[in-house]
Amino acid sequence: MLKETLTLQHISKSFPDGDRTLTVLDDISLAVKEGEFVAIIGPSGSGKSTLLSVIGALLTPTNGKVVLDGEDISDFKPAQLTATRASNIGFIFQSPNLIPYLTVKNQLLLVGKFNHTNKRANLSKMNELVQELGLQHRLNNYPNSLSGGEKQRVAIGRAFMNNPNIILADEPTASLDYERGRTVVEKIADEVKSRRKAAIMVTHDERMLDVCDRVLHIEDGKLIEDKSSQIKNHPTPCQT
Amino acid sequence: MFLALKEMKRAKLRYILLSLIMISILFLVFFMTGLANGLSFADSSSLQKIKGDYIVTNKEAEGAVINSELSKEQLKEISNSLEEPTSPLALTMSTIAGKTNQKDTDMIYFSVDPEHYGDLNITEGKNISDITDKEVLVNKSFKEDGYELNDQLVDESTGETMTIAGFIENQTYSFLPVVYSDIDSEFQPTQGSEIMYNAIVYNGPKMDIKGYDTSTNDEIVQSMPGYSETQGSFNVMKAFMFIISAFVSTVFFYVLTIQKTNQFGILKAMGATTSYISTSIVTQVLLLTLISLSVSVLAVAGMAQVLPEGIPFQASVSLVLGTGALFIILNLAGSLLSLYKVTKIDPLEAIGRSE
Ligand SMILES: Nc1ncnc2c1ncn2[C@@H]1O[C@H](COP(=O)(O)OP(=O)(O)OP(=O)(O)O)[C@@H](O)[C@H]1O
């Protein structure tokens, strides 16, 4: 029986919008198991990034429970949220968002400093990830001398550095061409499988969906699970 | 620390330029303040250094020694009402005839009673209490005009010849070098036949003498004709320089931090605490300010060495320390202002957004 890394129970999120409130997420329930790679697709403005932010301890939900690794984080204070992000969540953003003045090596090592990992463990973790991502010959390069794909791979490495239980990626391939994007998504999938993490990826590119285990559609803040793509490696039929 | 140092190492040029700006600003502040202080110092230093607790002048002078006139009788009258030994003081401007092929030197006599006048800070030679009839102590600036110990000076208007018995330092009045002489040797030119005195100097408790003013050194400096007006201008100048340069450097650090807002958002999304980011910012500000401060102090010190004697310059340790502390505080304030922004940065903004 696989452990549930993430459980969302009746999550809703609304923002004040003038006199009214704007409901962006509407009663979303979801469970993601370890080793599972979930894709989220949906039209622009449907609430994908908001959902990812709620899961990623960047936003607290208006209603409902977010249980991450057995811990209910829905009522956490900002400091607790920060600590949760530092220790238990790995983010991959649309653009790599690397720190321009750090070498590849230090990009990864920096993460360990946020949750006070001991130096040696931090270093060996870094070496391990760099090997797996094929970045060993780029260790002392700065971001400006890396290709787009390499940068995104560094960002993946960074997301895995703190050994998080869940990886969240918001359109990680948007700034890459298909080939490179594909490699990046496959790298994420490899890491997720081999390390038994849970991962959620928002994407616009339906060609990436076959890499994922499960595809979720979100529309107007409501979640619709796409049954047809449940089977792995089955190309998604809903191409428009 | 990690981030701060790595960033400075990577963006060397940017931080060097930033330091250069800071150095120039601080240099400007130190240098201009030093010059302004030098000017007021050269104007008044010898009054400040009059050896005595109190200086008695006549009422009409309102504390301005140069405007005070005391006759021999008045001198006696004042002396009698004071218990302590007193020394008369006469300020007389004159000119020393230059040696062959040399310029004349304008100067001012400080004529006193060597027996009752306190010892001066000498750099060379005898002190005032040891001089004999024909001897004088002169300001060190005479050395630049080629005079040495035991050289002869000739007063152009009286034709009197005197011998340099010692050198004193930083003794100028109204930018003229001071020559301390025995009032009884009468080197100084007189108007009419009688010697006129400007003031009486004594050590001891303050005594109010009817018809006369008793003032401290500070008070007579303040009462120098034109002194407080010049000081007023200087102070306004210094104040504005401070305000403007402090403003510039504060804004600089503010902008420097604000530029990195997006980066801080990413760090926060990755789990960096606000205090981790703040420490990094504060480290940078302190480091930059301290480095710039040291370099500019060195530059000012070097500048003070090469400045010719003709340009009076006076920079004190307290000025440097005070300015330094103020700049550190203001620069920190500038970056703390942006730090406030850092606490408000929404890590959300880093997500789902391409640059
Ligand atoms: N802080 C906020 N305040 C008010 N409204 C918000 C806020 N954040 C998001 N929204 C609104 O919520 C809706 C969903 O936003 P979200 O960013 O989740 O969309 P998305 O699905 O990620 O879209 P895209 O595909 O364009 O990235 C949008 O209409 C947006 O305007």
Ligand SMILES: [Mg+2]
């Ligand atoms: Mg989005």
